[in-house]
Amino acid sequence: MEIQYISDSCLEELKINIQSNLEKYKAEELWIDQYFGTNPWKFPSKIRVENVDLQMPLSSTIHFDYENTKKIYTALKELTILQATDERLWVYLTHTIFWKYMRKRWPVESYLDKDKPEEAIKERYFFMANRDRALIRNGIARLWWYGYVSYDENREDPFELTKVLLSKLDIAQSLLERSFSRNPDITKSVLSVLKQKELESSFIDRENFRSLMMYINQLGGVTILDTLDPEDLEELVREKIETLM
C-alpha cells in the first residue's frame, strides 16, 4: 500500500470548503479524485506498508478502536514524529484508503443537527486548530497515537496497555488531553496501575478516574513528575487510587 500526502494547496482548498462539500461527506464512494480533476492533489511519500484492513464499526459503542489501533500502529510503527504530526498525511488517509471506515466510524449524518457540522468534520477528517488535541481527534491519526503512547515492547503483549487505554473511551480522552500524558513514562505508569487493579478485579470508575487525573495534574504543579522513575510514578498513582476507592 502506497501512502501519499495531499498537497498543501489542496488541503487548504478542501478545508475551507467543508461546508459546501457536506453532501460529499455523505457519499459512500471516494470523491476526492473527481473533486480535484486534473489538478495534481497528492504526492508520494517514502512510506510503504502492507495493506491494512480496518475492522468496520458495528455501532457507536462497538467500534473496534483497540483492534484498529493495533492494526494502524503495527503497520505504521516506523513513522517519525514529524510524519505522525503531518496533517497532509492523515487527511490523505481519511479521504482515501480509510474512507469507508471513516464513513462508518464518524458518519457526517450524526453531525448534521449540530450548530456547525463543518467543525465536527474538521475535527475527524482534518486537524482541528488545537494541534495537540488534533492528533487524538482525527479519525485515523488517533489510532496511531493511541498505539504510540501505550505500546510497550517490554511486555509479553506489547499492546497490553493499549487495551487498558481503550477499555473505556473516557480513559483515552481524560488521559491524553492532560499535558503530563505527553511523557510516555507517566502515561504508561497510569495505565500499568489500572491494569494491575483490573487483575485484582478492582475497577476504577469514571468519576474516580477523573479525580485521579486532576490529582496528577495538580501534583505536576509542584513536583516535576518527569523526574520520577516509573516505579515512583506507579507508587504515586496506586496510593492515590487507593484513597479514592
Next chain:
Amino acid sequence: MQINYRQYPHPVLSYFADDVIDSDFQASLKSSKTQNTYIFEAQCVTSSDGINQLIEEKKACFAFHFECSTTRYRKLFKSFDSDFSFQLSADSLEGKVQICSFILAAENVEQYSLPEFHPDYEGHTFYIKKGDVLAVDAERTFFAEKEYDPLKRVPSIFSVQPNRGENAPPFDMDSSGHKIIIKLSADNFEYYKTISLNQNLQPLLSSLIIMPALVSILEIIKNSVDQEVELEECRWYRVIRSRLKELGIETENKSTFSDSTVAVAQKLIGEPLNTSLLALINFEDED
C-alpha cells in the same frame, strides 16, 4: 508547562517571589542545530549556599523541562553539574517549544530549610519530595521551524483558494493557520488564476488581493494587546514580525508602530501600487 507566579506549598527560589531572599537562580541555554539534532549547552548558577550544598550532596539537581504541544514531546534533562549539555532529535520538535529551568529535589528531604529563607519561615522546615521544585528561572520559548525562513517574502505566507460555497462572499480570509488563506468566490478565483498567468499583472493582483488582507492583518497586530502568545503560534505572524522589525517596528512596542497600516503594508510587499498603476497605463497604451 507555564510556571509564572505559581504558588508552592514550600519556599521556592524564584524571580517572582521573595521566599528565598538575597539569592538568585539563573539558567542559560545556548542552542545549535545540525541537520538532525538540536544541541543545548546549559549553564546554571545559584547564589544560594543552602541549595548549592544540596546539589553538592546530590540531593538536588539542575533541570530543563522541554515541552512541545505540536509533537506531544515532553522531556526533562537534568544534571548535578552546573555546566552540562544534552541533545535531542530535530524530528521530535516542531513549532512552539516551552522550556522551563529548575533546581529540583533529587530525593525526599525530610526537613528542608535554608539559611536564606525569608524570616517569615524562621524555625519552619518542610517535607520535600523527590521532583519538587526548589528554584525556578523564567520560562522561555523557542520555535523549532521546519519550513520557516525569516527572510521569506511576505507574499509567500498568503495562499489564495477558491471558496466554493453557494453564497460565498467575493473575498474573505482566514488567518487561523500557518498561512493566511485568502478565500475568493469560485468566479473570482477563476479570474484570479487567469490573470496570475500574466507576469506583468502580478503587482496588480498584489494590490487588489494581498494588500487589503495584509492591511487587515496589520490592524490586528497593531491594535491587539498582549496577544503575542496566540499569534506567535502562526508561522505567518513570525514572518511578518521579522519583516516589521527590519522596518524598525517592534510588535511588542506599539510606539514604534506609528505609521498607518496602509503605508506599512505597501512597504512590506514592495510597494506594488506604483507598478500596478504603471501596468495599467501600459495596458491602456497597448490598446
